[in-house]
Amino acid sequence: MSYAIAHLLQVSSSLKKITMKFSVPGHSCIQEVDSVHSAIERTLRKSEYSSPISLIRILLSVNSKKPYNILQMREQDFFDFNYYSVKMNYKSVPFSKVVALEFNKSFYEIRYRLSFSEAEYRSLNLRQRIGRRQSHVTAERGDILFPEILRKNDYAVVLAQHKVDAIKSMFKWMPKNDVTFYETVFSRLDKNKK
Incomplete structure (x- = not known):
């Protein structure tokens, strides 16, 4: 997630900084999100849906006065951030103790606080050094590693024939x-098999 946010800042001309704050036990103020989740759960309990298409239809009906904005993801919306993120020094960030993360246009820097009472953010360089010569994983001139779009062949989708048959029997x-x-x-899956 941190790599994805850092990448977003690099490709955006309008965003300069992103700060993520995490709830501390006993000091949560996420009631608005909770109410959205409970409204969705109430509607789903009373509804019948057979596919993602009917699920979208139901989600659009949850709040009739102010319908939710539903974004339908497409193949080109998925990126492989993991491949490059493991090449950076994220393991030095104490994520389980962090209460706030700050990202800016400096791609290889992450700033964090372990307490909201801390006045300043701690800074960490994410360039990972490896090997005896301490060479950078990334190019010496500081190239930023941009993730690739996940192609359908990167993560092959295999659906067992008995599951396909079970769904078809309910048509x-x-x-x-x-x-x-x-x-x-199903027709796309058949094409991928060939």
């Missing part, structure tokens, strides 16, 4: 939109 009870959704998914 007669599903709304037409849900059936169309699954037929599209």
Whole structure:
């Protein structure tokens, strides 16, 4: 997550700094988020859905006065941040004790506080040095490692035939939109097998 935020700051022209603050036990003020979650749970308990398409339809009906904005992710929205993040020195950040993280345009710097009473952020250089010559994992001139979009072949999706057959056996009870959704998914899986 930290690498993704640092990457966002690099590609954004309007963002200069992002600060993440974490709840301290007994001092939580996330009631607004809790109310959204409980409204969704109440609606889902009374609803029947067969696919992500019908789930989106239900989520749009949760708050009729002010409908939620639902973003449907596409293949090009997923990036592999893990591949490059392991090449940086994130293990030196005491994440389990951190109450606030601060990211800025300096890609290889992370700032953190272990207590809200601390006046200043602690700073850590994330460039990981390895080997006997202490060479940087990244290029010497300071190139930033940008993640690649996850391609469908990077993480092959395999769905057991008995699961496909079970879903197909329920088509007669599903709304037409849900059936169309699954037929599209199954046809893509068949193409990936070839």
